[in-house]
Amino acid sequence: MLQPLVLGAACAAAALLLSCGLAGWRGPEAAPPTPRVFSKAELSRYTGGAGSPGLYLAVLGQVFDVGRGRKHYGPGGSYHFFTGRDASRAFVSGDFTEPGLVDDVSGLSPIEMLSLHEWLTFYKREYIFRGKLAGTYYDANGEPTQALIDAELVTEQGRKLKTESELENKVFPPCNSEWTSGRGGRVWCSTHSGGIERNWVGVPRKLYKAGSKNYRCVCVRTDGPASNQPESAHNRGDLDNPALREYPGCQSLSDSCVVVDE
Template sequence: MLWRGGRGLLLGLAAAAAAAAAAARWLGWWSGRAGLRLFVPEELARYRGGPGDPGLYLALLGRVYDVSSGRRHYEPGAHYSGFAGRDASRAFVTGDYSEAGLVDDVADLSFSEVLTLQNWLSFYEKNYKFVGRVTGRFYGEDGLPTPALSHVEAMISRGTEAGRRALEEKQMFPPCNAEWRSRRGGRLWCSPESGGVSRDWVGVPRKLYKPGAKEPHCVCVRTTGPPSGQAPGLPVYTNRGDLDHPGLGEYTGCPPLASSCSFLP
């Protein structure tokens, strides 16, 4: 459990918890539902919103939505008309609206890109009517999820967890403010709002070394109180905040407890 001194920490963790809950909700959408309509791709292709077409539908990760209320965006000739009548999940992330890009293959997307798809799912669930599923990559002929969809589920779960950890780290080690001028040199400094993290401490600049990273980056480090991660209720054996974290290093020529470090050009 992290030290709770910062005002932004509770809000940040609440946001992470909300994201995790949202991910669980999205995964729940993909579980079995009775009475859902199943489309084969050839049938869904008829729903492009043209004259004589039975409707205007699109699919995302196998889920089919009626987007008739957004006709001006998806009807023939509109900017997003390529999404109509098919599952073009990949293009929601890549922005490739060519025929080669308007496909449902998302197997090689990154965690952040898959989380972007989750955000799009939220958008369509909120704004359009869910009408069924399209068989193929994400749902079988029985309407149940395929291994490809299970892979997406796993990536969403892992990406959400990675985002939670990154948020916790940012709350623990907010990025420094930085500036560089050719004549005056550079400056790194901390403030109660640096890194976009509102807190009730300022901190001092330190290098944070992360496994796999080529270079350290500047973070602000709390200098008082128990170290982050210390279980509540235990005796405080140090009052140095996170200064003794093994992944940190001092800046040469900068006083150890200075909140601002200047460097000559």
């Protein structure tokens, strides 16, 4: 008597699957292909043309399938020159000639390397990772080379510089600026100059880097303690910072200055 009951239960389960639209369920989807190690010759075939096995590019030795962006990366597309190769340097140099479409990033600044890493993050997010490219950044077994380690160290320097710059911008936000042929140049401060929102306006000053003749226009607080001495009874804000210079001909506490030739 147990067998019919079991069979009936099985039929009931099947009917439930059908009623729920699950009869066509086939289990978990197949796992994506295992990432592989490409040679430069192999990758050069992945340019999306006739007979090409796909549409791939590499950034810092990581290979991505950009087929979903064919209108941009396919033959005739505005970024087609990136495909079938690792042209890491061109992502930040803007040199899209053959000599510039290379993977050599030696000599790029930390900030440029950080920008390149942001491109790498973009491809990881938007496209399919297919493997690694043997050569500059990975060996034939897909293991990192010293060149990749060096590139990552420079990128980390870029992160630190960016953090320092963001902190400096909070203390010394960039000025607003304009130039017209009739009136010349002008810089001024507001509660949102330089895209930095705050509850004070400040006055324009030239901020110099140590040992450099170059400067940038910043807005400086004029009251309260100095930023590097928050417990001080000082009440001139950051006006006494030794890296600051006033604009010639501008009133010391004016929030707007005409830029004159020096």
